[in-house]
Amino acid sequence: MGPLKGLRIIEIAGLGAAPYAGMMLADMGADVIRVERIPPPPALPDVLGRNRRSIALDLKLPQAVETLLRLLDGADGLIEGFRPGVMERLGCGPETCLQRNPALVYGRMTGWGQEGPLSSAAGHDLNYVALSGALHGIGQRGGKPVPPLNLIGDFGGGLLLAYGMASAFFERTRSGQGQVVDAAMLDAAASFMAMFCGFLRMGFFEEAPGASMLAGAAPFYDTYETADGGFVSVAAIEPEFYALLLDKLGLQSDAYLAHGFKGTTALTETSGWPEMKAQLAEIFRSRTRAQWCELLEGTDACFAPVLTLSEAGSHPHNAARQTFADVAGVIQNMPAPRFSRAIADRPSPAPVPGADTVSVLLEAGLSMSEIGKLAASAAIAEVADAGTGGDSDTGKNSS
Numbered sequence: 001m002g003p004l005k006g007l008r009i010i011e012i013a014g015l016g017a018a019p020y021a022g023m024m025l026a027d028m029g030a031d032v033i034r035v036e037r038i039p040p041p042p043a044l045p046d047v048l049g050r051n052r053r054s055i056a057l058d059l060k061l062p063q064a065v066e067t068l069l070r071l072l073d074g075a076d077g078l079i080e081g082f083r084p085g086v087m088e089r090l091g092c093g094p095e096t097c098l099q100r101n102p103a104l105v106y107g108r109m110t111g112w113g114q115e116g117p118l119s120s121a122a123g124h125d126l127n128y129v130a131l132s133g134a135l136h137g138i139g140q141r142g143g144k145p146v147p148p149l150n151l152i153g154d155f156g157g158g159l160l161l162a163y164g165m166a167s168a169f170f171e172r173t174r175s176g177q178g179q180v181v182d183a184a185m186l187d188a189a190a191s192f193m194a195m196f197c198g199f200l201r202m203g204f205f206e207e208a209p210g211a212s213m214l215a216g217a218a219p220f221y222d223t224y225e226t227a228d229g230g231f232v233s234v235a236a237i238e239p240e241f242y243a244l245l246l247d248k249l250g251l252q253s254d255a256y257l258a259h260g261f262k263g264t265t266a267l268t269e270t271s272g273w274p275e276m277k278a279q280l281a282e283i284f285r286s287r288t289r290a291q292w293c294e295l296l297e298g299t300d301a302c303f304a305p306v307l308t309l310s311e312a313g314s315h316p317h318n319a320a321r322q323t324f325a326d327v328a329g330v331i332q333n334m335p336a337p338r339f340s341r342a343i344a345d346r347p348s349p350a351p352v353p354g355a356d357t358v359s360v361l362l363e364a365g366l367s368m369s370e371i372g373k374l375a376a377s378a379a380i381a382e383v384a385d386a387g388t389g390g391d392s393d394t395g396k397n398s399s
Contacts, residue, residue, distance in 0.1 A: 002029020002335075003342035007169065009077040010035060010068070011052070012059075013353075016125070016150065017185055018081030018109040019048040020158030025077075025165065026051035027335035027344055032079075033360055035059075035068065038381045040353035047332045049350030055361070056354030056381035064379035065091045071364050072097050072104060077165055081109040084119050094180045104178040105168040109161050111153070113184035125153035125185065132189035137196075139209030141217055146209070156192060157185030213237075219259055219276040220245065223306055230289030231306035232296075234280075237261050245301040249283055354381050 007030040011022040019034075026032040027050075034049065038058040057064040069092055072078060078097065080087055087093045094106045111128045112118040118131075129135045129152045130145075139146040161183035168181050199205035199212075206212050216222045220236045236242040242260040246252060259276040284292065289305050296303035307315060313324035313331045325334050328349040335344040357380050361371050374380045 001342070002027065002344040003339055004166070004169075005029035005342070007031065007076045008033070008074065009079060009165075010071050010075050011079040012081065012087075013037065014081035014109070016048075016081075016154040017157040017161065017183075018079050019046075020155050021107065021109060021161035021165070021183075022052065022079050023048050023050060024159065024162040025079075027347065029342070029344060030077075033071070033356070034351075034353075036353040038378065040381055043352045044350070045328070045330045046350040047327075047330060050327065050332075050347045051345075052351055053356040053360055054351040054353050055357040058379055058381075059090050059092075061377065061379045062091070063374055063377050067361070067366070067374060067379065068092055069097065069100060070366070071360070073101050074364060075101070075104065076169065077105040077107060079107045079109065079161070079165075084108075084110060084114050098178055098180075102177055103172060105165050105172065105181060106178065107161050107165045107181045107183065109157060109183050109185075111157075111185045113186060114182045125150035128153040128157075128185040129189045132186055132193060133196075134189045134193050136207060137205075137209060137212055137215050139215075141208070141210035143209055152189050152192060153185035156188035157183055160184075160188040160191070213261070217270065217273060218261070219273055219280050220261065222277065222280075224281055224284035226287060226289040226292060227285055228288040228290075232284060232289060232292050233304050233306055235302040237302070241300050241302050244299065245296075245303070248296055248299065248301055249280070251279075251283075357381065 004025060007025070009022070009025055009030050009032045011018065011032050011034045013019070013034050013036045022032045022034065032052050034052045034054045036054055036056045038056050040054075040056045057068060059065055059068065072092070088095075094108075097104055097106060108114060110119070111123040111125075112121065126135070126147050129148070132153075134152055135145045135148075137145075138148050161181065164181040164183050168179055172178060196205050196212075200207070206217075210216045213221055218237075220234060220242050223231050223233045225231055234245060236245040239257075239260050243257060246256050256276070259272050287295075292303070293305050297305070305315075310331075312318055318324055322334055324331055325346070327347050330349070332347070335347065338344075358371055361374075361380070362368070366374075371380070
């Protein structure tokens with residue numbers, strides 16, 4: 001049932017990073033109850049929303065806020081992704097919640113963080129990655145920085161929040177106390193740059209798009225187009241792996257080996273890299289992607305085809321490990337990491353928004369009479385009321 005079985009977490013529905021944190025915790029067995037706005041959004045094949053139960057509350061109404069607080073009285077954690085101050089204005093900020101439930105782990109997901117000059121400004125993944133120093137090196141040499149999807153900030157931030165909350169749950173076993181976890185996408189992107197901070201100090205990192213070895217400047221660490229318009233990746237950094245790659249490509253002379261990685265002196269031996277890259281590009285265009293896979297895949301040449309997301313699930317290695325699987329008609333990633341004993345369940349699809357409102361409230365100790373009054377006041381919604389709606393505060397600072 002997963003290593004986090006027994007934890008209950010209330011997640012205020014949002015976009016990107018916060019639901020990714022909820023997915024990671026739910027994948028590991030936590031009972032994550034997602035609180036949707038009213039009217040609830042339409043049901044979609046939302047992979048980030050899997051493994052949840054769902055209720056619908058109108059947090060602009062005091063009756064709904066009090067209902068949320070009652071849920072939090074019996075919860076282990078909360079996930080929210082509003083701009084700083086929004087939860088406080090709603091009446092369910094950390095001080096209020098921790099007074100009622102001192103053991104609560106209050107997880108906050110923002111782009112810029114809870115304080116600082118930019119904390120209240122709108123932003124998205126690209127902005128946070130840009131400010132961290134990570135974006136500047138991503139792109140083609142001589143070109144402009146290129147958006148790396150929204151992986152580094154959004155989902156790095158969600159992973160940071162899940163890690164932070166798991167850490168706080170563990171600390172609570174010693175102290176008995178909850179606390180606030182401030183996870184910022186900016187901080188996540190900055191943490192990914194730790195190795196490069198060291199490289200920069202050693203003079204081993206050139207600050208320009210595509211200029212460093214790991215950004216595509218090196219001939220042995222890049223992608224190449226194939227005869228059929230596909231692409232392959234090579235990452236033969238170590239000398240023995242690079243020598244094998246050259247051997248497989250029919251390039252065996254010492255002159256070619258001289259273009260390889262020479263430890264911390266590599267940046268002084270890069271003058272031949274552009275010429276070598278041009279030669280490798282010509283060679284890789286001589287065969288199809290499948291032909292290169294037949295020759296190089298599974299060897300120590302550090303090779304892999306560049307797959308589309310649609311192709312990835314059927315690759316033999318991913319299939320053998322069940323890295324992807326079909327859940328209710330949607331091919332998606334399976335829970336990770338993997339455990340030898342506390343094995344996570346196969347994911348269940350995202351619920352219809354608001355589908356579990358009554359059952360969750362009954363479980364929290366509310367009577368049917370109380371639930372009826374909440375429904376009459378429009379503080380909660382039945383599934384039959386599901387439609388579309390919006391909240392000007394939700395998600396602006398979290399994706």
